[in-house]
Amino acid sequence: MIRELKSNDITRVAEIWLQANLSAHDFISPDYWKDNREAVSAALQEAEVYVYEAAGKIQGFVGLNGDYIEGIFVSEEARSSGIGRSLLDFVKRIKEELSLHVYQKNRRAIDFYRREGFQILESGADEYTQEADFLMIWRK
DSSP: OOOOGGGGOOOHHHHHHHHHHHHHTTTTTTHHHHHHHHHHHHHTSSSEEEEETTTTEEEEEEEEETTTTHHHHHHHHGGTSSSSHHHHHHHHHHEEEEEEEEEETTTHHHHHHHTTOOEEEEEEETTTTEEEEEEEEEEE
């Protein structure tokens, strides 16, 4: 089931955020993600966030800022089970256009978004990590 984030979900969602980033972005210092966990927890409370819940446990989430996807994150134990696609399909139903940035070294994510109809619009670099990234866009 996909539903809106509740305040009592923050701890679990922040845990998924941290573990997913550590796993997917081994080219960035783990300290970067750990140092930003509290700021992300605070930001989650203000953002448009939808969680994927199964058997009473949150398995993933998507964070939006308008039509911009801040990220899709799935718990380690639930990866490759269709949760990321379900979350993306959900936001595609409520938005006309979506965009996001993805690190160029994160080939798995780039391939996922391409399969889901996103196109690379431009390349650049993340202002915080200085890692090369792509701006990707999807339109209905």
